[in-house]
Amino acid sequence: MDTATTKLTAKSYKSEIKPVWCPGCGDYAVLSAITKALAEMRIAPETIATISGIGCSSRIPAYLNTYGFHGVHGRALPLAIGLKLSRPDLTVLVAGGDGDGFSIGGNHFLHACRRNVDLTYIVMDNQVYGMTKGQASPTTEADWLRSKLTPGGPRINPFHPLVIALASGANFIARASGADPNGTAKILVEAIAHPGFSFVQILSPCVTYRPEQREWKKTARPAADTHTSDIAQAARWLLKDDNLNVGVLYLGDREPFTPPSQDTIEVSELEQEFVL
Ligand SMILES: Cc1ncc(C[n+]2csc(CCOP(=O)(O)OP(=O)(O)O)c2C)c(N)n1
Numbered sequence: 001m002d003t004a005t006t007k008l009t010a011k012s013y014k015s016e017i018k019p020v021w022c023p024g025c026g027d028y029a030v031l032s033a034i035t036k037a038l039a040e041m042r043i044a045p046e047t048i049a050t051i052s053g054i055g056c057s058s059r060i061p062a063y064l065n066t067y068g069f070h071g072v073h074g075r076a077l078p079l080a081i082g083l084k085l086s087r088p089d090l091t092v093l094v095a096g097g098d099g100d101g102f103s104i105g106g107n108h109f110l111h112a113c114r115r116n117v118d119l120t121y122i123v124m125d126n127q128v129y130g131m132t133k134g135q136a137s138p139t140t141e142a143d144w145l146r147s148k149l150t151p152g153g154p155r156i157n158p159f160h161p162l163v164i165a166l167a168s169g170a171n172f173i174a175r176a177s178g179a180d181p182n183g184t185a186k187i188l189v190e191a192i193a194h195p196g197f198s199f200v201q202i203l204s205p206c207v208t209y210r211p212e213q214r215e216w217k218k219t220a221r222p223a224a225d226t227h228t229s230d231i232a233q234a235a236r237w238l239l240k241d242d243n244l245n246v247g248v249l250y251l252g253d254r255e256p257f258t259p260p261s262q263d264t265i266e267v268s269e270l271e272q273e274f275v276l
């Protein structure tokens, strides 16, 4: 790895492995934005760990020249939290899809927001399960009729990840559009630099199962009202949000979680407490 941080460029953060994503998949642009952000911040690659679950988007650690762990579906966050607590010196990125993060991993998402450990969670949201061939995900619209796998559409209201993040205590909340890798990189720089749990939803089209998402390139727009630290204002803004506003929504000032420093206790000693 190139450790001379002055010489770092976006390319320094790309691995030799060629992505196997479909041509035109939005995740290419997210990969590019992450490498641009890391180069901008000049973070030494060997001090970064990228943790993911399972899905097309969760393949991303393999394509980055950082340490990485391609884990279990929906379990990237607890893994990353454990890593950050035991190695606070590392920059920890967590990345994956809306299925991975909000369906099977939904409960971990709530509690990661609450716990507020200092890491950055990037969700490549394509409102579908890409890897398993196009099932509806928690962010799929109730009236999405394209898939034969959900006849009549999902018919349930989609989960709003930014609302959930705000309500659950995330310390930084943003939406980016993969169609704008430079803008996404800027948002990622802010997210990584902000202390505590930073959540970035990136609109990342699945061109295979949701080709209509190519339109996001034209319809995503800069949010009018950004960078507030006022949680009530952020909540009001979100009530009007239609999923296409892009920008940093909320900057909290909660202290990141750190484990209490205490003397270790022997298991045999602990067991004594439970002897009847
Ligand atoms: C425990 C478990 N359940 C289900 C699966 C099957 N599975 C693999 S990826 C995936 C969903 C992927 O969707 P998403 O996280 O949105 O990522 P995308 O492929 O769209 O990037 C599912 C259900 C699995 N691998 N493990």
Ligand code: SF4
Pocket: 020, 021, 022, 024, 025, 026, 027, 056, 057, 126, 130, 131, 205, 206, 207, 208, 209
């Ligand atoms: S199936 Fe969709 S999410 Fe998966 S690589 Fe192809 S375009 Fe991307």
